[in-house]
Amino acid sequence: MPKTEADENPVLINEDVELVQAALRDAAEKLRPALHGYCARMLGSTIDGEDAVQDTLLRAYTAIVAGSRPPEMRFWLFRLAHNCSVDLLRKRRPEVSLDMEYLSEAADPHAHDPLEIAMQKESAQAAVSSFLQLPSAQRSTVILKDVFDYELSEIGQFLHMPLTAVKAALHRGRARLGELAKTPVQRTQTLSASPELRRFVEMFNNRDWPGLISMLSEDVHLSQTARAELRGRQQVSSIFYKGYGEVQGWRLQEASIEGYECAAVFLDDPNTPAYFMLLHWQGDVLKSIRDFRYARYVMNGAEIMF
Template identity: 45%
Template sequence: MSDRGPAVDRDRQEGLLALAVALRPELHRYCSRLMGSVIDGEDVVQDTFARAFIALDELCEVPQLRPWLFRIAHNRALDLLRSRAVRAAEPIEAALEIVDDAEADPVEMLMRRQAVQTAVSRFAELPILQRSVIILKDVLDEPLAEIASLLDITVDAVKGHLARGRARLREINAHATPLPDARIASAAVVRYVTLFNKRDWDGLRALLADDVKLHQSLHSPRSGAADVGMFFTIYAKSDGVWVTTAWLEGREVIAVFEQRSDPKPGYFMWLEWREGRISFIRDYRYVRYVADDAELSLVEDAGSSGRSTGH
């Protein structure tokens, strides 16, 4: 018989994870920069919550929610990065003096502001530990001691990685090239956008593969043409929604505007195709924070005439 006490009960599990939902945007800011992708970052956030829910079954005491979730997300992101053969961080050198107070000097504040404004994809050029420390300190404004605890290193090591990471990030930003002009939209996606903006829901349903899958964060996945076809019923109730083709992180995506006159999209979706039919839809309607840091390049096409290309 196990001498372990009773696990956290189901009601408390659900209560904890409901509370944790408020942390999703902040977790995404961390994970997207760690992964160098807003899409991959959201995948890590999803996986973090799935793992946290399972882990609560094994816990006897309620953990401190924020550091616990960040640790799960951090470890999961590292697993994925290592699986892509991303090299390990370089050895720790002598730490430099880094301030850690609310009244940082102007140079320190400038460094933090530059990190916040840096494109998500550029963080992937930093070694993993530098990347983690920069994001936690300069983007999320975490105390040095908490960063050290999360990463299981000393505060002096945190300072060293922060100093070197900031220097490297300045070099990356100095040599960064502007985003390339948006690529030409594919005929398949232009067709989808055209049908969507014409409110031809039956035409869109006809594009679905029999085994199509739909994923919307915070909602259960749907599968099969009949079930996924209900997806368009929801949009049929939104008269002002307007879509256009776009490119993001090398993927052709669909930018979604709440109103055609909106200056920028509120979120996006992306599709996978097989033999001319839609096999997968990922819709970010319910996690709009994913688009906050997205570098979307809009495409002017026949299905979205009247919109200008831009970010």
Template identity: 45%
Template sequence: MSEREPAVDRDRQEGLLALATVLRPELHRYCARLMGSVIDGEDVVQDTFARAFVALDELCEVPQLRPWLFRIAHNRALDVLRSRAIRASEPIEAALEVADDSKVDPVEMLMRREAIETAVSRFAELPLLQRSVVILKDVLGEPLAEIAGLLGISVDAVKAHLARGRARLRQINAQAKPLPDARIASAAVARYVTLFNQRDWDGLRALLADDVRLQQSMHPPRSGAADVGMFFTIYAKSDGLWLKPAWVEGREVIAVFEHRTAPKPIHFMWLEWRQGRISFIRDYRYVGYVTDDAELVLPGDAGSFGRGTG
């Protein structure tokens, strides 16, 4: 940049992205449903902010943050979906009648409520454009014209995808199976939970592999047993936290409650193990919104938590 005016300076970069963090929960609501996974959705959000910070170096003018970040998130999600070879395509037919943005229609409100209450994983059964349009319109309440601009299609095409997506989502919800019964926690997770609830921090540190890695959204990654061991030092300062084994999206995780009798978890974490020791920790402590949309299932008769569990 030595031969031209610098782009958005570093102080403004940090200020802009600090302001943009208020959009994280909304971005996650979109990305989680687009990916069909609260875990994958947060990965996309995390990557979106990393890419946005780099991109600001090349910009000479401050962008409108909301549409800019949504565009980055949308494109990143598409890249991931394409790499998994699950992208679906469909012909665009004549636009069907969809309620006008300026009118408050009871049927329209009912459709929006149904979409908001739908389990995140069910959106992945929609073709990609239907999925994007339904999420943007019915979950996030975006105007049709802005949806068209984000997706690069006409307003009539948005209406057509919305009508078909809503109809398909109703079929998916009608045919959806209930959440599976909770399973028995693995010995490794049960041991971790027991040591944590006993506040045995040295016992937990002893479980760490020498090359263990820790990832927490909005914080730099940590690696190595000594550095990751600080993870427990931080948790030791939080009185009353209580852990329970749980499952989300088929993955065994650990639900974190504010106290032992709290009615629902405030976040969760998941661990990877190698030869009986922890090789990776993914902790969602600083992004509690991930848990808001997660379908967390607890052992025994403790029940399930999250949106769309019906």
């Protein structure tokens, strides 16, 4: 029988489950941006990355209720995030290789080599989508080392890889990202905004809340990532008047991200969006809104097009 997350951690009978749940909530709040950064790069998608984070936290809560007592919360959550990312890749992108076969030769990445330092900085700044072009072992090691600064020994423990394989995967992954950075990016053609999105953006920017609310379906679903879930026109309408309506100086603009049209939200910086909203329509009726207002970490490495 395959092991579960609960099986990997010893059960401590005297441990207060409420204390462990509180520790999980505290860790989740602090680590959520980092967990998303890892998942998004593993999946090559900032949107799928947030789905993986939500699945990670659900698995963690379920495992704790079942008796799991992780000895170290951060390491455990990252391990769960890795597993969730792999599962989501298998489901949504079966064409992506998940081969974790290790490289036989180990090129030692010298920590003080100026070239290696430059490659590490380049890796940390690479767009989310570029990581998906690396083999799985290289992708994981580069993310853990160059984005989150894990020790090589920790990465080996995390991925169940020998140290020589970690060094080799890191070296080759950095080199491959460097090659990708020099390759001209083939931009996907910007999506032409739908009439519904243009109307939504115009009404929002004019603060025409009655007109905007008239576009909502009776069973509309608003998900404010990492904050609230609202259902039904009455509940969602209150957000426009009491939430969005109370913020001054922000505006929306039609955009696209990862092939989906979205509403980019501009706040303090008129040239750089602070976050975005994903809108799902059924005809000209708005069925759901996925609002990343409270999860602005999704913008790190995201590629929004106008």
